[in-house]
Amino acid sequence: MLINRPPQDSTYDLVVVGTGFGSLFYLKRYQELYPGARILVLERGKYHTREWQLEQGQNSEIGYTDTYQMPEGQKRWSTTIALGGGTLCWWGITPRMSPEDFKMRSNFGVGVDWPITYDELVPYYRQAEQIMMISGPNDLEGRFPGTAPYPARPHHLSTPDELLKAASPNTHFAVPSARLREPVGSRGACCSTSRCHLCPMDAKFNALNAMMDVLGAENTFVLTDAEVTHLDIQNDVVKSVTYSHDGQDFSASGDLVVLGANAIQSPYLLQKSGDTHPVLGRYLHEKLSAIFEVHLDGVDAFDGGQASTGLNYGLYDSADRSQYGAATFYTENHWGTGLRTEYGRWRQILPLFVVIEDIPQEHNGVTVGDGSAPFVDHPDWSDYAYRGLDKVKENLPDVLSGLPVESVSMAYQLVTASHVQGTMRMGEDPETSIVDKDLIHHRVRNLTCVGTSVWSSCGVANPSLTAAALSLRAANTAFASQEDPS
Amino acid sequence: MIRLNRRQMMGLGAAAAVGGVLTGAWGLHRTSQRLAGELLLDAFPGLQIEEADLRQFEQDFMQAYWLTQMERISLRGISAAVGLLGAGGVSWIPGVRGRLDHMRRAVITVFLTNSDYFTLENPTVDTVYYLGVDKNRPCGNPFARFD
Ligand SMILES: Cc1cc2nc3c(=O)[nH]c(=O)nc-3n(C[C@H](O)[C@H](O)[C@H](O)COP(=O)(O)OP(=O)(O)OC[C@H]3O[C@@H](n4cnc5c(N)ncnc54)[C@H](O)[C@@H]3O)c2cc1C
Numbered sequence: 001m002l003i004n005r006p007p008q009d010s011t012y013d014l015v016v017v018g019t020g021f022g023s024l025f026y027l028k029r030y031q032e033l034y035p036g037a038r039i040l041v042l043e044r045g046k047y048h049t050r051e052w053q054l055e056q057g058q059n060s061e062i063g064y065t066d067t068y069q070m071p072e073g074q075k076r077w078s079t080t081i082a083l084g085g086g087t088l089c090w091w092g093i094t095p096r097m098s099p100e101d102f103k104m105r106s107n108f109g110v111g112v113d114w115p116i117t118y119d120e121l122v123p124y125y126r127q128a129e130q131i132m133m134i135s136g137p138n139d140l141e142g143r144f145p146g147t148a149p150y151p152a153r154p155h156h157l158s159t160p161d162e163l164l165k166a167a168s169p170n171t172h173f174a175v176p177s178a179r180l181r182e183p184v185g186s187r188g189a190c191c192s193t194s195r196c197h198l199c200p201m202d203a204k205f206n207a208l209n210a211m212m213d214v215l216g217a218e219n220t221f222v223l224t225d226a227e228v229t230h231l232d233i234q235n236d237v238v239k240s241v242t243y244s245h246d247g248q249d250f251s252a253s254g255d256l257v258v259l260g261a262n263a264i265q266s267p268y269l270l271q272k273s274g275d276t277h278p279v280l281g282r283y284l285h286e287k288l289s290a291i292f293e294v295h296l297d298g299v300d301a302f303d304g305g306q307a308s309t310g311l312n313y314g315l316y317d318s319a320d321r322s323q324y325g326a327a328t329f330y331t332e333n334h335w336g337t338g339l340r341t342e343y344g345r346w347r348q349i350l351p352l353f354v355v356i357e358d359i360p361q362e363h364n365g366v367t368v369g370d371g372s373a374p375f376v377d378h379p380d381w382s383d384y385a386y387r388g389l390d391k392v393k394e395n396l397p398d399v400l401s402g403l404p405v406e407s408v409s410m411a412y413q414l415v416t417a418s419h420v421q422g423t424m425r426m427g428e429d430p431e432t433s434i435v436d437k438d439l440i441h442h443r444v445r446n447l448t449c450v451g452t453s454v455w456s457s458c459g460v461a462n463p464s465l466t467a468a469a470l471s472l473r474a475a476n477t478a479f480a481s482q483e484d485p486s
Numbered sequence: 487m488i489r490l491n492r493r494q495m496m497g498l499g500a501a502a503a504v505g506g507v508l509t510g511a512w513g514l515h516r517t518s519q520r521l522a523g524e525l526l527l528d529a530f531p532g533l534q535i536e537e538a539d540l541r542q543f544e545q546d547f548m549q550a551y552w553l554t555q556m557e558r559i560s561l562r563g564i565s566a567a568v569g570l571l572g573a574g575g576v577s578w579i580p581g582v583r584g585r586l587d588h589m590r591r592a593v594i595t596v597f598l599t600n601s602d603y604f605t606l607e608n609p610t611v612d613t614v615y616y617l618g619v620d621k622n623r624p625c626g627n628p629f630a631r632f633d
Contacts, residue, residue, distance in 0.1 A: 084569035156631040189632070200625075334627065338591040339598060341529065346598055347629070419501040467604075 002047060004215035006250045013037040015254035016243050017228045020085025022451025023260030024207055025128060025468040026110045029475035036341055039220040040244050044227040045082035050208055054198055059088040068264050069369055073174040078418040079262045083224050084207030086213030091196040092178035092204040094134050094465040095142045095311060096125055101459035107199045111359050111457045115437035118206040122146040124469035132205040133184060153180050153181050158304030160350045160403055161331055167402020171314040175330060177307050178205035193332030194307050221252040238447050252296035256446050263420040263453035267294040267366045279433055281367055283360035283422040284378055285458050288385040289414040292352040295406040300347040304333040308353065314399035315392055315462060325357040325388030328460045337411050360422050361422045419463050421455035437476040448474055461482060521565035522547040525593045532610055539616035546619045547596055603629050
């Protein structure tokens with residue numbers, strides 16, 4: 001239940017930090033497994049109702065970039081601090097990671113392998129897709145085994161998508177997304193707006209329209225405006241969690257602590273708690289992303305059923321990932337860069353949102369800085385990613401051969417893809433990673449770290465579905481190992 | 487309803503510009519506002535539009551929420567210069583031509599997607615109504631297919 005004052009009793013079975021994807025999906029599964037458990041959820045941000053968000057034109061009173069520091073001139077990182085975290089601002093795009101993305105070292109000799117395989121995640125991907133009511137196409141099954149059938153029908157492709165699909169049926173697909181095609185409960189049907197962070201129809205999954213039963217459950221106490229400042233770790237055990245609320249410090253203890261404060265705040269909290277592991281905070285990364293524009297001859301665009309309609313793996317499949325980053329692109333169903341200016345040919349243009357994987361680099365990361373806020377240092381993407389971008393420019397015309405293309409050009413490189421990954425990477429070796437395959441801290445065994453901070457390699461997929469699946473799996477495995485300690 | 491051709495608009499712009507120089511900031515502001523309308527009429531020869539709609543469009547365009555303050559200031563500067571010297575007179579200034587092309591594209595996009603243009607049988611003959619920029623308009627894409 002939502003509360004607005006610290007509870008008298010400060011001892012819990014579980015203390016959860018944050019209410020984004022990582023935390024919420026863990027919490028949901030944990031509640032199912034331990035129905036009577038007493039749980040405290042500490043959320044730094046406020047509870048901003050949907051009405052408040054629409055009225056204010058923002059998801060939180062705290063800006064995307066207000067909660068960290070960085071050297072001048074560097075790229076920014078976007079995170080939402082509020083009840084619901086990134087579930088509020090996200091655009092709802094939910095591809096799975098490909099099986100190869102988990103095995104970069106074994107398959108391509110670069111980066112590291114995840115300690116977990118695609119196959120191990122499949123049942124949890126399915127559960128997460130079910131919870132979010134993902135709409136998607138059944139023909140993704142060949143690429144992502146275990147997807148078919150998606151809980152909901154895919155959205156309409158646009159005319160350019162239909163041409164691409166006809167020309168390359170195995171590489172072009174309807175975008176899987178957490179936007180409903182038909183209304184369900186209080187969630188409406190997607191109207192293909194291009195303002196998904198403030199979805200006018202409430203079609204997109206978020207914490208407020210689909211997880212309030214979890215946050216409102218009996219014995220679950222959710223305190224907003226409660227900023228966790230550090231964990232008290234003694235003899236490799238989290239003894240308590242300290243947080244500030246209304247200008248006062250409080251502490252709470254739990255048998256288990258789940259840390260899901262986003263990939264910038266989570267490592268910072270651990271650093272402030274005295275964790276000096278050399279890899280903690282390192283390998284911060286995200287995809288390199290750019291907008292391309294394709295001028296079409298005689299084909300009108302923008303008649304699909306959601307904001308991004310097609311997802312194309314043509315560039316991904318042909319990439320030599322030992323040398324450069326693989327890429328995928330989304331066909332955009334909105335005119336963010338503008339319509340064409342030639343009279344009557346306004347819609348003969350297809351914007352592409354291109355994402356290119358990076359190799360996480362050790363020197364990019366989060367440190368304590370002056371102690372007032374995390375200091376994020378990420379001078380640039382790697383050459384591996386930029387070589388990937390060069391390959392996109394070279395190969396895109398071939399991949400688009402199913403379309404009557406007049407010209408292809410890069411409009412601009414984006415400052416951020418809004419995916420903050422790494423900093424508390426998952427791995428088998430406690431020397432080179434922070435958490436194990438079950439998301440448990442290698443040393444502090446009553447601490448589970450969730451969310452996109454645990455990413456070991458970049459991949460090209462939007463990360464939130466995978467974060468949700470990893471959390472569902474982690475809660476399940478913890479339960480199973482408790483039931484059967486052997 | 488009025489129909490202004492490009493020359494008349496330029497005339498208006500130029501006249502407003504001269505007035506702007508003489509009467510200071512207000513005139514300059516007005517001139518810069520007119521550029522959006524001028525670019526619009528240039529892009530849609532023969533466009534039938536109510537004068538009030540045109541003025542509203544010009545006003546909305548310059549105040550649009552998607553323009554940053556810096557862009558607005560730089561567009562105002564360029565608009566004022568065009569008002570004084572004409573488009574040809576300023577296109578040699580580094581960066582100005584690109585900015586004008588950019589603005590022209592934005593003008594076309596904002597107008598098409600915030601008017602009833604796409605719903606008209608014959609938009610070259612029928613009057614096109616500018617509906618105003620409403621960032622909360624639930625579904626801004628008239629082409630989207632749902633079922
Ligand atoms: C505009 C935008 C669009 C996006 N679109 C997509 C998309 O289409 N698909 C996709 O997969 N991803 C998308 N993302 C990314 C997605 O939002 C993130 O990947 C996801 O939210 C990460 O989940 P998380 O659990 O790691 O962190 P978050 O969801 O950010 O959750 C962190 C939580 O911790 C809280 N918190 C932080 N610090 C503290 C503290 N000290 N004490 C207590 N609580 C704290 C925060 O308020 C928040 O509730 C988008 C992001 C943005 C900004």
